[in-house]
Amino acid sequence: MTRFVIRRLLQSALLVFAVMTFSFFLIHLTPGGPETALMQNPRVSAETLQRMRQRYGLDDPLPVRYLKWLRSAAELDFGRSYAYSLPVTDVIASRVWPTVQIEAVAYLVGIVGVPLGVYAASKRGGIGDNVVRLATVLGTSVPTWWLGLTIIVFLSSTIGWFPNGQGRGDLLDWARHIVVPGVLLGLGGLIGFTRFVRSEVLEVLGQDYVRTARAKGLDERVVQRAHVLRNALIPVVTILGGLLPGLLSGAIIMESIFNWPGMGRLFIEAASSRDYPLLLGMLLLGTVLTILGALLADIGYGLVDPRVRYS
């Protein structure tokens, strides 16, 4: 197991390197630079722009800039955001916490899909199952940004229950602000889990060992718990790992609609102003988390499924 983890970590490092290299060049090849918009200001002289380019090192050839970035990144120095003049790590740190809060709520909402899926599977073909299936199809079909705006118009503006933005007062105020965006954000996970778990459970129900368990006279509850659920939920573990990067990288659309001051909005901001250091810092964080999430899922898989052993 240890060797497996070490090997995977080494592979992951290579992968991070490859992804960041690709991202670096892709970002710098996007038309327009951080100074492009300033050219529109008649009071900003060509000399000012030139100084700005020099300060940011934009006049170096691309490969040189890449090596420089690589070198400082290796020392965990990701540079300063152009727009904020602050270290990239500081800027990111100031935006991570709101994102963690909203994503955590979304995560909890999403997990409700597990019992819901089990319930639907156990009532297969019944009213409960049909209701769940209909709801999930509807939920998948409606774009969440539309739903978000609609909810704002009805619940926030018209009735005034759920204010926009982030709460700053007591717990109740915090909850009032977070509940709508959190639930909406978790909706995708909820639906995904429900459908996934339902089909997994149904599949396991058809397995020989379930029939065997029933044939030998085990209590139905024991069959469900020990044989069906245990096996059906194994794949869920992998999905949970895959959700890790989302916890920190944020939700661009939901954060925009609900004025949530998190990472998603920061990303848009950095991308549209071509704030290269900030953009690279955020991409690196997302890349590392994604790879780490996959690794954790693999390890978790080994833990919950005795059939899987890494050597």
Place this chain on the structure above:
Amino acid sequence: MLSFDLEPEAGATPRHKTCHSSNGTALQTNLWWRTGMRATIGRRRLLLLLAGTSLGLAACSAQQPATPTSAPAKPTEPAKPAADAKPTEAAKPAAAAATTAPAAKPAADAKPAGPTTPGGTFVIASIGPLPKNAHPYPDSAAYSDGWSQVARLIFGGGLIDQDANTLEYSPYASSEWSISPDGKTFTFKLRDGMKWSDGKPVVVDDYVFAYSEAIKEENDYVGLEDLERIESFTAPDPKTLVVVLKETLAKDVAIGVANSIGPVPKHIWQGKSWTDPVANPEILKPTVVSGPYLLKELNTAEGATFERNPNWFKGQANFEKIVVKPSQQPTVAYELLKSNQAQWAPAVPPSQYTEAKQNPNLQMYEWNPANGLYRVVEFNLKREPLGDKKVREALARAISRDDMIQVAENGLGQPQYTFINPSNTKWYNPNVEKYDFDLNKAKQLLQEAGFKLNGAALQSPGGQPVKLQVLYPVSSNPRAKIATYMQQQYKQLGIEVEVKGLDANAYFEEAKKKNFDISLGSWGGGSIDPDLGPKGQLLSDGQQNVTGFASEKVDQMFKQGAVELDEAKRKQLYADLQKVVNEELPSMYLYSATSFSPMSKKVVGVQPNKLDSLDANDSLTRWAFAQ
């Protein structure tokens, strides 16, 4: 993704607008333009909006100190919540005045229309992120409309201010000022009794200190170019500031330069880093300021909170607290207003205009600012067949300004024919060739130029089918609509149009590289002086010249206009210039957008002015909640 469609650029790119001045700063007078960015959804306003309010013109502000509005100097204790408020006498029933927002009526008096209550918290739902810092002399990356808005509230105006209605200059931080006969030397007497928010007096040294730091190249001040036109900035005695310019400049231009320095509290800043916010937290949140409000909190994504400055030299602002909530989505900004989570949405999308106007709780202010946003069709003269003036005229005549105002702005705009906004009456020349809509004439012109119809498709004299590409930023909804409209119109001429929408930065890049046939530009904001705005689009080496237009005559006239001291001659010069440029038709000016801004009816004392923001100058300090 939605967010892109709706709101574009909000953030990111610095859209600067203008003038502000916070410090008067140089920028003051000038600034910005293009906006491509602004695009937004909406419109123009964004600018304002964004800024929030911007202060756009800040520097300019002016009005004499004691405007009679109720507010300021009233001794009410600041902190008292609106509750006790006796009907301060301010209450002069100025009749219906306030709320009916007569479009640009020069609102002579800003008296609130009924009893008002100084105090309370005024919440502004602005669009786009707030500034990243509140440096009094920001670098180009930090400078944005959002910055201007914050700067205006905490730093106040310059030594002199431009009145937002009369557009005349009057003293602000100075008590008197004069210009030498050669136009190069400005002498300002500093007003008595001005204090920093910590109670220390504002002294001439604070100005000289600010100048000596801002002028350093390594400090990267965005308005450095203006400061570089100053020969010397000195304080010969403790009450006097003397600014000597390197060369004679036309009056308005010279004032913009001479008035570009605002004070920085030397007793706080001296010895601290001018550029590194980690080493000098004052950059992120100045603790000692001289404007109407103190900055209590500034978080780019969450919002900003201001409290009134008890030491402001004009007395006390009415609202005890101001909160700016940035919305990423313009539609959401309006929802905040509608639900009274905010009392003012400086900019809302045109699609919400009708609803906002009908809302019984809201007052819609509408006006046509002299420095308002306008849209332009820019021809790439370096590409065939657009180098031929007949072709450009045909293309100009095939589109109708009135139709575009309807299609793109819901009817909220007025046709514009030259590089000067028609509301900028001081400089606008209406007697020019307008190239009005005339489809038959367009067809005839193409024929004269040797183009022929082959079936439904137009062919160039060389026998090639004519295809044009129209470039615009996708963040601008109105421009996307104009592009589609042009596609339909030009089809009637037999021209196939490809519309190409790009994100704002990519759009600028392509426009700069002249990688287009027709580009849809959008300009405005800033100073109303012709030397400070549109010039860069028309000079042969202008930084904003995307058309490739080059005329020695035009270059020469602009050069002359920048230094002409005789006001009448200068006016004639720019009138001629508008004519000359229109004869060449490098760009077709389409229309200037009407500004509109919904506000809660509870707020009184608001008057549209000639500039692009309701809160130009210090007017926000005179607004109040009705009782």
